[in-house]
Amino acid sequence: MAAEYRIGRASLRTCLLLCLPLAHAFYIPGWSIKSYANGEPIPLFVNKVYSDNTQIQYAYSELPFVCPPSGRSRPGTGLISGSNVALNLGEVLRGDRIMVSDYELEMNNDDEVHYLCSQKVDEAGLKKAIEVVKHGYVAEWIVDNLPGATSFVTVDKSRKYYASGFKMGYEETSLTTGQSKYFLNNHVTLMIRYHRAPGKDGQRGRKVIVGFEVYPKSIEAENRDANGLSSAVVALDTEIEQSTLTIPYTYSVYWREEDKLGWGNRWDLYFVDQEDSTKIHWLAIVNSLVISGLLTAVVTVILARTIRSRKNSSEKLPGLLDQLDNDTTLPAAAASSDIDSDDDIPEDITGWKLVHGDVFRPPPYGHYLAPLIGSGTQLLLMSLGLITLSCLGLLNPSYRGGFITVGIILFLLAGALSGHFSARIYRTFGGTNWKHNAILTATLFPGLFFATIFLLNLFVWAQASSTAIPFGTLLALLALWLLIQLPLVYIGSWHGYLRSGPYPHPISATALPRQIPHPQPWYTRPLPSVALAGSIPFAILFIELLFVFKSLWQDKSGYYYLFGYLAVITTITLVSVMQTTVIAVYILLCHENYHWWWRSFAVGASSGAWVFAYCGYYFVHHLRVVGWGSGVLFFAYSALACLVYALLMGTVGFLTGYAFVRRIYGAVKVD
Template identity: 35%
Template sequence: MAVLKGPIEIRILIFACVMFFSLNVHIHGFYLPGVAPQDFQIGDALMVKVNKLTSTKTQLPYSYYSLPYCRPEKIVDSAENLGEVLRGDRIENSPFVFKMRESQMCAAVCRVKLDKKSAKALKEKIADEYRVNMILDNLPLVVPVQRPDQDNVVVYQHGFHVGLKGIFVGKEEKYFIHNHLTFTVRFHRDIQTDSSRIVGFEVKPFSVKHEYEGQWNEKTRLSTCDPHTKRAVTNSESPQEVEEGNEIIFTYDVDFQESEVKWASRWDTYLLMADDQIHWFSIVNSMMIVLFLSGMVAMIMLRTLYRDISNYNQLETHEEVLEETGWKLVHGDVFRPPENPDLLCVYAGTGVQCFGMILVTMIFACLGFLSPSNRGGLMTAMLLLWVFMGLLAGYASSRLHKTLRGTEWKKIALQTAFMFPATVFVAFFVLNAIIWGQKSSGAVPFGTMFALVVLWFGISVPLVFIGGYIGFRRPALEEPVKTNKIPRQVPVQAWYMNPVFSVLIGGILPFGAVFIELFFILTSIWLHQFYYIFGFLFIVFIILIITCAEITVVLCYFQLCSEDYQWWWRSYLTSGSSAVYLFLYAAFYFYTKLEITKLVSGILYFGYMLIVSYVFFVFTGAIGFYACFWFTRLIYSSVKID
């Protein structure tokens, strides 16, 4: 076997590629497959799949078969990608099998007798308002609901409730299960070929205490629901109670209805499930305000700097030079390396990695590659992009390290590769252990955890070192002015230039640029709704970048005019402080919009939002830092320094 020879970075790159393709073979689903339309003929079998049970009250998903539902002869798990596993999706087959364009009435699935454990499990899920999720031809099951405030307006809820509770007898509360499902499958028919494509999958659940005569078998007729007498379930006058020892018979109807909706437009209904009024006027108004403020800030900065630079360049006498004040006075200290420069380099490189990941993800989403039909595709893409953006992280951190007169690029690359990912991974591992303790299907399996570690160590870490090696080999950026040997004393600052105050003020405007969109993002995550307006999100993303850069440059300019040259860390924290407001808004959303009452669910919510806020801090902080870095180099290279 030949020994691989060549530069170290080439060997590491080849090793990373080999690790990636090995994972792609062993862990199915890392690609983003396109969903092609499927044509069905009359009588073709339609397999209904079941997904996780979800609740907005607990945020803990559970497997469909964790409840005493009817089971097929053999439960088969569908292929899941990495994003689906991390989301807690558990897609499995079910005993519900339809025949294309052949309606059925009162089809009995099975009979279940509840024991103490199963009755308790059903009551808990009904009390927590869990919903059952099913899939047919990659379309999720929805429940049409008439809006009480608007006539002839129907909204669609994702999945149907396990059951309902109520009807107090004394002080006892009764629980009833939805054991009869009336499915409606909408299809679009091709007139020429007579083939059909599924464009809708709806259900109306009922709770019915079925009755029959004699001994139960597969051919037993139900007096409460009999296809021979055309007696269908139309009400729930005798609901099926959930109690130990009760017998539950699961039945269903299926009706096929032709629709004018074409296959390409079948997701339109699902994308408008939450609310067809998305307050576009408020969003656009907010965008215009942010753009107006950003334009004003840019104009003020350009006019002020132009006047200052012109005045400084027109000074002729030595006496005039001695009277200089403001930002030019600290030219001998402005590029002095900050305290703890290694940590700054690490966080700057990590911010570049986050920026690259988010930018490419936005582009893919706008092009339609990460639509809701690709379940888990968004999260899978973000993880893979994070791994490969390690190359940019290593390059940025090492290049900045060399600019700050550092020589230990390997140390910086090592910290960049492990500091931020290790923090997030430990937090994620703790939260996953909590989910695992609740026996939820949302707990990430050990195999997936191992795959994440392999992605981290096998691909991300080598790429960070490759980027670090390349970045350190590049020449360091030359300082536009020389740095004095003795640091200048910073004068006493005004109260409004206090570091804590100015940093917190700087984070308000970037947060204001995204907080309306943040509401819809949180709603899609925690209320299990689809998020699809990626085009608008991309515009907000661009506004966020501009806002972070401009507010940091403005406050940095004020700081230098106050003869305070310690701008390195403050520029990072100024725009990064918007993460504080993001977390506070997440807490506000928790108490005003969510109905979470259990401690474990609250810990999971704030734990995950803390991780999101941390990523937002690193991302926005890097934008502000590099904007300020470019700004200071620009203004000090534009004036005459004696």
């Protein structure tokens, strides 16, 4: 089905005004508007069932207690009932399984009651029905690319909004016995809202669909009125005393004209609840700006001191550095004592200037750091591309699976730059086997990610869930990795290592490493400094994380929409990581500790650990997940997401620290 490229409420003015969502919604004209004449048949697609209480999804058409597809041709649509709709890669990975249904819809023709089928359900099917109802599963149906929705009103009853999907059933608990009974919804009332088509199609009486509401109901077979409907219900016996149960399925269709809602903003009702949280988003932005402002002040002071110290010591510094180079074999305490007692040494020749001969010494295990930076660069480019396209409205809910599909494409294309940066850093560290580094860069993160997904997939396969990735899709992902990403990384590595060469340093490393004074202050030790530095970006990000997590885990059918706010928060978070890294590296160098390479990466990546800890808090206090399997999936996917975030921010921290160190030592040249 065609993707509707939409510039949403967080779109054009979003990008012009720091990506803040202030604009009204509109679509790119003439791309995917489909209009219908009166009486024209419209297909209804069934997709999947999902629940906020579990991470296990199922294909709706594969449930044993629903009507199986008849396989008959649908005149006027060119479709056959039961045929699968071609899906993009993102749709498959998110668990979509879209199929043509037997539900018959005709534009503007009401159908008060329509019999679909009577499904004979055995004991296993009844158990599955009870499981689906008990765990609060909702079904997703699709008409004209709109998901069927349950209609609600806001707290002040001033506006209506949609929650995608509708309940498969409901539970009632007896007040006397305390036992629960489960009721299956076997009748649906479809309310489809339409608007006059824009342009010439509207003048010819054609219409566009702007709303799709589903009202489910449970109706018992033996107690139907003359129209086939009743207020009685289909109860699923939890003890399953009888081995089979015949469940009749019916539906009603009503068409209503909607004057106030046009095709261009028909998705707005799905996001009313997100828009009501605007004040909280602004609070998050103000909180972020305050923290970033404090960091900016500290960084400004640091840069001002370094610039002033350069001017004050420009004449005496070269001779002093020569003396320090000759005394590198002395114990650190003795060297420090001599310097302090020398009246000819300027007061500002202390701390970071004393380690000029070691600050660019290659770090230990640098052959692992270079591939990490390469992978982080790849993820950084992918993330920035996704957020930018989302702010422009090119990635929106109407483009089902588009976010994942485009993300994979951007990740593959960024492989060339990943290999380039990794190879240059690798050669800067003195590496000689660039081919080995290229292979490691191309396989380090994708290999770990693919292996984890494969192991999780084995577990999901056992649950017969639509979340399981088909074997053919796994082979396609493997082919994309080995046939596209790996060659691009290899080409980029070849260019970065052989053509571009190493990054030049203003000062060469001395032959012997300088001793680091001990003990170091507690705030310069690895664990405290990294943990403290990581808490600052997390303090900026955590408010927005609440909305992202709600969209991902509590409202899986919902779509995170406010990418304008997310873009602003992400920008401030990146800036805060850069500022925090500058402060952490400067403090480290001031205490004559030149092991800043890995520390700069760890400072940026450490906020990922805070985010993962927040995932645990969110799991305990906000989710109602049932079953250990769903918990395993939650923490496994959360760990992968936090790993991506840590690599991304660690790369930002490393590049910032590297640029800062090269900058402040740029004036110190020893021939």
